[in-house]
Amino acid sequence: MYCCVIISIILYSLLSRTSLCSYVDPHFLACEPQTCRNQSIRYPFYIQGKQEPFCGYPGFAISCDTNNAFPILNLSSISYIIHQIFYHNESLRVSNAAFSSTNNNTPLYCLSLAQNLTLPPTNTFNLVDQNNHKDIILFFGCNLSSMPPELMDYRIGCSEGNNKTGGSVLALYKDDVKTVNLASKSCGTGVEVVDAVVEEEKSSGGGGIKEALRRGFMLNWTASDCKLCSSTGGRCGFNSSIFTFQCYCTDRIHASKCYIPDGRNKASLKMGLALGLAAAVTLLLVMVTLYCTRWKKQNQRHLLVDAFLERHGHLQIKRYSYSEMKKVTNSFKNKLGEGGFGSVYKGQLKDGRHVAVKILSELKGHGEDFINEVVSMSRTSHVNVLALLGFCFEGSKQALVYEFMPNGSLEKLLSEENDMIGDRQLDYQTLYDIAIGVAKGLEYLHKGCNTRILHFDIKPHNILLDENFCPKISDFGLAKVCTRKESMVSISGTRGTAGYIAPEVFSRNFGVISHKSDVYSYGMMVLEMVGRRRNIKTEVDASSETYFPYWVYNRLVSNQQLGLQSISNEFDNEKSMEKSITL
Template sequence: MSPVHGFLLLLLFLKFMPLLLAAGDHGRCPPSFPCGYLGNLTFPFTITGRHHCGFLSIRNCSDDNPHKPKFIQVQANGGWVQVVNIHQLLSSPTTRLTTFQFRDEHFYDLLQNRSCEAFTNNYTLPLKSRFATFRLSYSTSLFLCNKTLHVTTINVSKYNGCPGYDIYHNHIMTDEDVSRSSLTACKKILLPIKDVPDANDPFTFLTGDVTVMLTLTDQCSDCYYRKGGQCQLDSREQFSCANSYEETRKKMWKVATASTMAAAVLVVLMVLVCCFRTKIFYPLLWKENPTHRVIEDILKEQGPLTTARFSYLEVKKMTNSFRNKLGQGGFGSVYKGKLHDGSDVAVKILTVSKGNGEEFINEVVSISRTSHVNIIRLLGFCFDNTHRALIYEFMPNGSLDKFIYEDKNASKNVHQLDWKILNDIAIGIARGLEYLYRGCNTRILHFDIKPHNILLDEDFCPKISDFGLSKVCPRKESMVSIFDARGTAGYIAPEVFSRNFGVVSHKSDVYSYGMMILEMVGRRKNIKTKVDRPSEIYFPHWIYSRLESNSELGLENVRNESEDEMVRKMTIVGLWCIQTHPATRPTISKVVEMLESKVELLEIPPKPFLSDPSTSPVNLSGETL
């Protein structure tokens, strides 16, 4: 080997050594694996025989019959239960939302045989792990009352088919409601359900196909996501983060130190040679970043853009060296700045980019095609070597989420918006989405509509922002193809997560919009990860029950009949938008029409499903906006 070749190999080793040190044990475990009807699965699931890659082993994944039942090991060296389905969604670089459904054969048989033994005690999950906690996703409380007890309460369903006691239930009943009734003298049990109880017979809504939410412990989450290790127990049954970055780094550092010292003399000699022959060696040693070239080529293909391009030095100057920080997100940070003409701007500095810069390109290309009062204006961008930034018009009132969610730690300057303003914001967002689908030369699907991505100007006029997950498609197309679930947990339409519910189209944004409108109405998140009572988990069902029974909505700050009509109208529209099947949801143009009509002209939609029904895909190819 010549000295030149030796020098090239040494530099390549030094250049890629940090990547080798950071590889950890993940490199020996596949990022995902196929498992028949369960789809592609990732940590913490693993196949039998590969226990170092996860702590929930699944049997029959590699069976030639993809429909053969799969079984998950409920605990180390323990029994197995049949898995019905598994959903995993990476909602941030350090958080994966995992829910799965398994069949409890004993409880399932009790329900099938209509045995009152099913109501004996609280349901106890058979799942155990030192690395995660498990809780029921969908459950309800039943009250077992002695038949001699005279129950004094209202709106409570009764089942008297069990000897010795009657069963009472009301899914939306609060602890305060219970304390005011004679149910306090009864035995309270918590059991899994497949839908919100709407019948007297508990055998119709209880289920043996139990849906569970999995949450990693802080130790295991830190080990896997931050340190790149595997969650294991050592010989003393204590937690151990095996094969972590730190452990791998120690092993490789000895090798790296010896190699570096042995090559030190060669480095000095080769550097001297390079000084005289830079024009020969430079293109061999330092290749252009392929991602950089891809983005540059796409920008050239788009032709002249309406937005200005700034250098990194110009961005640094307009932000006064990044002095005034407005916020922080998974993508990077946002700073306040000023252009040459003195106008205020918001500068988003991107530190995380997906794939080959897809999010950055989506943001620049998508917003450059738009011009609407309810779409954020992109005034410029920076793509300077490794530096990427987006320059937007400045929104003094920030994002919508800080005005609708209850936050005890929020600034006293943040006030709740009245219903007239919230109604106008809802209409403005709908008009912005209508423009994206009808007003542009191409259709733009946003895929991440949520309160955090709605910005408000000084007059609380809403602007749709953050087009990083958007997809541009020709106007003649009414449905699109995507190969990954994109969006934020709680706002993702069922068809984006699973094609069994229909094809992905503009109706997917309508679903996210509906979830957001219901959060504006309830001034709370629709799905809470930590709640005191099961009845608090799903707000759309709570508000639907009130609406269907024509009861008082029980919402705060509704001061008069006019505001009550606005709230009811927003609620009805939101419930239409979150229908499970895309074909049942209104188009966004219809949403605008409904919001501007009278509430008495609106029909109450079917009740949204709490859990996904098994249905065939819906064809929307003939549907138009």
């Protein structure tokens, strides 16, 4: 159902467009011209916080705060009010925000002695007609009660520490020596000289300076040319990471201008885009269908496993996250083995114990193998049954954490290449002890638990040995959990490994399935241990030599030697024969 909804949404979003020509590049949309206090803002300027930096040239960011009457340009931490931008000749009129005032001539804020009011040097902005500019001097801390009347007109605001109506800052032209000397006497030691550039005002006196400060001055800017891009319908921008001008067009980003196709090219382009749309939709439908089919299958598996984990929240084993599995195995560096189920890695827990972590490649069926393993092994506690210490089930990641068996599997020790274990030979007594240990483990699974557990895959490969060669039954992926009262069980399909499967397991004509099916597999394993050879030996020529039990039977009835490789003397030979017959 969910997949149908996804397909419907995708089809609607794609087919609702008449063609791919309706696509518009996001850079083109982002760099649409904006307005700030009735002033048009476009390249090379951009409004900080409202437009992306790639819409403008570096250093041309503009603040458009609702508290300010004009847009603000920041040059080296000095705020300048933009009165007007002239895009045709790349110039603008600005004034230092420190000299701005409200409509009733109240200053916006008081001036500071440490405030820098000098036009900073910049590579992008230059003064227009520098011969028309004059420097001014600011006097701070002037005593209003002793100030001559002719200086009152030169007051432009207040200084920090005074109220805004007191007005204790004077502004004079630097070359007006007489007025400057008079202000020096009135302001005393509180004089601070700061150079500030303004355009010379024709009217004289304090009113002329006030007007000059309010009007400000003209600046030219230097940035990449936008004319060619804008003339072809594009919007200009700049990539600061590679310091390159870019032309944002409706279809994509171009270097300098947009491509304008003629009539024939437009028709071909539309046809090509329509065909591309059809192919893209078809491919997308196939991919979504395959994904939804796989998702539905995996989701059913995960729901089954999640339901089990919820019902068995009291499990004594620990649940790990996948990130914890990576830490335990040192990012899966030490691989112990690999099979159809996945891979096994050596790891170490926080308490120092070594563990074997089996990472499952995928859930089989509906996750029954994973559930069987966790259910079966979490309910067992026996010296001859491998201990399950924890598990991981996180999305598509599944793992099982076992105690580490340093001597590996019995299957490896029975091969001809592994007769020697270090400096020690695997003698008959050791094999006998292993066989007895496995038998005790099976007896525990069949009779010692609250529930009867049938393994259905007893073989040397699933018998692991610790440092003292104590055997432990492992791999409960095919196990069946039933009540102790059940003398026979029902299973679907065939379980186990060829050569070890009881006849009734793969054909019901031989009888019912019960715990005795494990006993049959155990017997086949013991025969393999006694003869130190594979249960099914396909490389021999005679068919009578292929099936190992038949080979043992023929040799016993004809009183021939079994050729046991671990027998060293006559006493061991008699002892081994007795124990083999007993087993």
